[in-house]
Amino acid sequence: MLGATTALSDAHGGASQGPQHRLLMIEDDGDAAAYLSDQLSSVGWQVEQTADGEAGFQKALRQNFDVILIDRMLPSRDGLELVKELRRRGDATPVLFMTAMGAVSDRVAGFRGGGDDYLVKPFSFEELDARLHALVKRGQGASVERVVLKVRDLEINRIERSVRRAGVDIELLPLEYKLLEFLVLRTGQIVTRKMLLEGVWGFQFDPQTNIVESHISRLRTKVDGQAGTPFITTVRGAGYVVAEG
């Protein structure tokens, strides 16, 4: 797997040069907010931060953000109610809840209330960063509708469910196809283990074994073939990415 691994800062290579994404963080835990704000800025996010629900609501209304990161339990205003009100007013900015409320019912309430993703504390920064990017991409309208996906020398026909690399057909099992398609649809974005478990397998629990790693490794042997350059890159400590080329 030599050459297939990269660090998070390199994986986001484009972010610091291209247009910065504006992020609104509403979090009342000062320590956590300071840390996240620091880290997010260091990988290229332009962070606006507040600890107060009401203040956050006013900011969200007045300014344009690419994504909102919000705690559910906030002083002066409940995070969930805040998002509901934003949605009622027609604000469609993607929202990621980061919260200590991890019950399934809380999650369901979060999504029903207008949240787009839900992270239960504690989570790794890499997980948060990857999900925020995924939300921004989704907000910009990703290539979900396209029939033929082309990345570098790989081509996926989503009607035939066929895969070719450098003109050579690759036979994939249904699950391997699903995994590859999931990654290719998110080309340029880091996809974490958790995102794959949820998106490809529909698992909301965290397996204690390396099932994602094992599947990726099987997929790699098929997609990369004997001499091909690695198609899927491992981002150390974060997940996987299909680079644009």
Add this chain to the structure above:
Amino acid sequence: MVGMRRFSSAGLRLAVAQALVVVVAFALAGYMAEVSLTRITQQSARTRILGEAASLDDEAVQKGVAHLPYTVAKRSRLWRGFEYRVADAGRAPLAGMLPEPKLAAGWEELVGPARGTLGTTHYLAYTHRLSDGTTLTVGQDLATEAGEMAAIRQVLIGCGMLGVAVCLILSALVARRTWRRIATISDAADAVARGRLDIRVPVAKRSMHDDIDTLALAFNGMLNRIEGLLDQVRQVSTDIAHDLRTPLNRFGQKLERLRRQVDDAPESLAAVKALERDLDEIVRTFDALLQLSEIETTEPAADTTLVDIAEVAGRVVEAYRPDIETGGRSIRFAGKTVLVHGDERLIAQSVANLLENAMRYTPHGSSIAVAALDAGAKATLMVSDNGPGVPPNARSEILKRFVRLPTNRSSPGSGLGLSIVAAVAQRHGGVLTLEDASPGLCARIDFPCAARPAKHPPPAPFPQMAE
């Protein structure tokens, strides 16, 4: 329907018991009535016979004893309900059709020819000796009396049967109403057992509550209490979650920051990574505990879907297959569509937990089999292996929280995996059993099958208690 079924057992028994009591009471009353009526009629017969005898005595005194046979013959001809016998001192019959009495004087029962028929009948007879030694016997046919008694008995039996019928119908009506109301409470209890805590038994608004109202009120009170307690448990879980997750989050973030700072110092990096693994283990156990409490204390969502457990199990097996095979074990899956009502994610997690256990506690070269079966009213999910198995006496033990076999204490795992599977099974109205796969262990979950008519009707519109 449910109400009727229950009525047919306990209700009918009660109605029959009530009817039996009525029958016995009527029989007893009838017997006592007959005994006293018999005594009264005999008494009046004796009075009448004595009256007739006295009137004949008078005749004998006025007209002379010699005239008595003529008087008797005349009275016998006119028939006033009496039969006679007049005999001289030598006991030779002079008049009348009664047979010869055995006693010289007094009351006795005689058997003699019946008037107007060829048969015989019983007479109550009174014999006494007149002044000249002539004996006079006056008797009355007991059959007439017996006929009256039979008529009375018939009336009594008729009344008794009518009474029993009325009693049966009345008690059936009352019991049916009562049982309907009890069935309502029973249905509510069933619904509660299936996780619906929002259900209350309707109680009629009236000033005087009867026993069943009291039962319903007690039942509702109990539910209020349980719901309150569960709310508290949920609240405590949420509080614990918040109060621990927030510092754990900060802790994790500080470790992350540290990891970045020591990125080029391998020894420190290894130490930080070890700390991160420890933290990960704490969070896993914490998550598992919270999830267990959530599964056990929350009501299943009203909008549970039909889940094909074969599809879910197959998906989990395919997810784990590479890992299992890389670990030198083999895995087989067999199953065809079996539908249960439930939560797909929880069922998937259960299969995953069982597979992870099988991977963790079997040696290389073991084989694992997963099957989803349609076993009539049950949908069965089985994960078995041919590993060392679990001793029979430890099987129920290891379903408990944090309990692990002594031989496995050192291996990773929280000791909550099987507890979660058991809780998921219970939440779906099923049960987890651990069996001997000889060799190895077979974990079996039996779910109630959704494809067949549910044992209980859906609890949605709750019937009002009949007032």
